Amino acid sequence: MAQKPAPDSTRRSEKSRRAIYDAALALVGEVGYPKTTIEGIAARAGVGKQTIYRWWSSKAEVLMEAFIDLGTQAAEAAGGDWAEGSGIPDTGDLETDLKNVLRATVDELNDPRFDAPARALAAEGVANPAFSEEFVGKLLMPSLELYAQRLRAAQDAGQVRADVDPYIARDLFASPLAQRWLQGTGPLDHAYANTLVEYALYGLAPRM
Template sequence: MAQKTAPDSNRRSERSRRAIYDAALALVGEIGYPKTTIEGIAARAGVGKQTIYRWWSSKAEVLMEAFIDLGVQAAEAAGAGDWAEADGIPDTGDIEADLKAVLRATVDELLDPRYDAPARALAAEGVANPAFGAEFVGRLLMPALELYVRRLRAAQDAGQIRADVDPYIARDLFSAPLAQRWLQGTGPLDHAYADALVEYALYGLSPR
């Protein structure tokens, strides 16, 4: 008599978690963050809302983990050469080319509808809810921004950037204008703008 295999609870939980991620991202893109609810996410994912509350306390937390997972999935799909992986921004020896490559990739991501709506929702929630904002910055923004600092320090070691430059301030010369233009729509967001940011910033950072 054949033995019955017990259901794999871990696999079932992973399927539910994945369905919840997909549902949260889809709803925010379709109806907007304000109208997205835990109940709506649960219905879209085909799970009970108690399942969601067992893992998260708010829709903001659901969306943040879904967004982080989206980034992980994209990095894995891109392969080992993707700049956002643990190894950081590639160091080809050409700081200008490397920074242009990463800013262009960032522009492409910000213009991708899969990222745009949830990213804007998380940024807005972070402003309205300081506690969530601190978590959002710590888990999402700072790890990515630290990659710039590491690459800029390597450029300093190679003599491509002045040794007295603060890499954290230098990092903001690239990332802050890009984020502002994306959030406020003050001008076109494209590869030409990304390249110009790098060229303008490096003109002031190059050794004298």
């Protein structure tokens, strides 16, 4: 009698992990972050809560990994033009490259799949100092570093002054975009993204 192959624990674990990601993102969108619980995520994913605690210590950590995974999947589906860690595309035209990335960011922030978990993570990062360090290190800084890298490349190409600090320069457009998204102080659209880049690159003084 032929023996059945042993179950593949790797596949089973990956299937459970994927179900947990989907459950966390769905619940935050449906009931909000405060009402999302480990027990709720486990029930939605069809796993025991101990399975979740084996991999993560809190719902915030679950949601952050799920959100990072969502961004990776979205980048791959879009052709991977700006996948995590791949760098901002360098066409030789800094203005165009930055506008393309900021417009893509606007589209992501306006997408309900991203908006609810992103707001939850941002709020938890402010309220929970222990989580804040991980949130900044794993989610915020890797993306912001890509802007600094692209600006340094522009410096090497003579498109940006050599004395400009790329870490300050990146904040000229990245920070206002985040503030408008969080506070809703005005429209968050492609026109706003384009204007941020133009103001950051050329300043407010009349062009000569």
